[in-house]
Amino acid sequence: MEQPLEQPQVTVVGSSNVDITALMDRLPAPGETVLADSYQLTPGGKGANQALAAALAGARTEFIGAVGQDPNAQIALEQLDAAGVQLGRVARVPENTGVAIIQVDAGAENCIAVVPGANASVDAAAVKAAGELHGILVLQGEIPASGIGAAIDAAAERVVLNLAPVIELERRYLLAANPLVANEHEAALILAQLDGADQPVDEPEEAIAAKLLAHGIASVVITLGANGCLVAEGGTVQQLPAVKVKAVDTTGAGDAFTGALAARLAAGDTLVQAAGFAGKFAALTVQGHGAQASYPRSVDNL
Structure with missing residues (x-):
């Protein structure tokens, strides 16, 4: 008789894509065609990336999401499966597996277009149908807002909310984040959403972090x-330095940070300790091409 899996320490509810990545000297201007040097077809999606990072950082991890019934579904899940991520509650739906079309230049800058596909089905009904959520809950903005809300309602422990991309959420769901993880641009947009402002205000990241705390968010991490990164909690804002490396591709680095952060929180680290580890983990990923393919398979020296 098959033994039940141990309850996960980290549960990621989110998106799974196949990344089509074109490598080129420079990104094209609007209306311009640029020849690329090569392309890669690899697994990605913010939710799947974060689940893989959490698992590689040492946490028992479950991923809950959706893929299609097309050949891309196997590509989307293969690295999660290899890393031991629990996939029993990934739905197979009629829509095609999500796709991200990524361009990366010689300076490691990228631009990304995402076709949600099956990810659009991860709504409130799908999340409720999945059942109980265990461990620290990790969420992103690549699934419907209703799915994010339903997951937060069902959360058993703290919620790590990486609202990327920034989508409209009910205020109570934004305030459930502990921490809210965002880059400097996303943090400004989230603050504008909480303020009810049409446009984000151009302010220093420290001021944005402090204002997010003042709105009632328990803790905030702004990646820079x-x-x-900045770590804000308890009325204080602290900056942690980055590990200096030569970046060749930043795709998926923010997801690596968020997944590793959740894993260390699950292990009992403070938020500052977890963010310090996550920064080192993410620094390793930008030295290789692709998202999941660049994630370190050993963290013994971090």
Whole structure:
């Protein structure tokens, strides 16, 4: 008789894509065609990326999402499966598996277009049908807002909310984040949403983090790329420096950070400790091409 799986320490409810990545010297201007050097077809999607990162960072991890019944479904899930992520509650739906079309230039800058596909089916009804959610809950903005809300309602422990891309959420769901994880641009947009403003205000990241706390969010982590990250909680804002590396592709680095952060929180680290580890984990990923393919398979030296 098959033994039941141990309850996960981290549950990620989110998106799973196949990434089509074109590598080129420079990104095209609007209306311009640029020849690419090569392309890669690899697994991605913010939810799947974060689930893989959490597993590689040492947490028992479950991924809940949806893929299609097309050949891309196997590609989308293969690295999660290899890493031991629990996939029993990934739905197979009629829509095609989500796809991300990524362009990366020689300076590691990228631009990304996402076709949600099956991810659009991860709504409130699908999340409720999945049943109980165990461990720390990780969410992103690549599934419908109703699915995010239903997952937060069902959360058993703290919620790590990486609202990327920034979508409209009810205020109570934004305030459930502990922490809210966002880059500097996303943080400004989220603050504008909480303020009821039409446009984000151009303010220093420290001020944005403090204002997010003032709205009632328990903790905030703002990632700053090569400048590290800000950790805000308990009325204080602290900047953690970045690990200095030569980046070749930043695709999926933010997801690597969020997944590793959740794994260390599940292990009992403080938020500052978890963010420090996550920064080192993410720094390793930008030294290779692709999202999941670049994630470190060993964290013994971090």
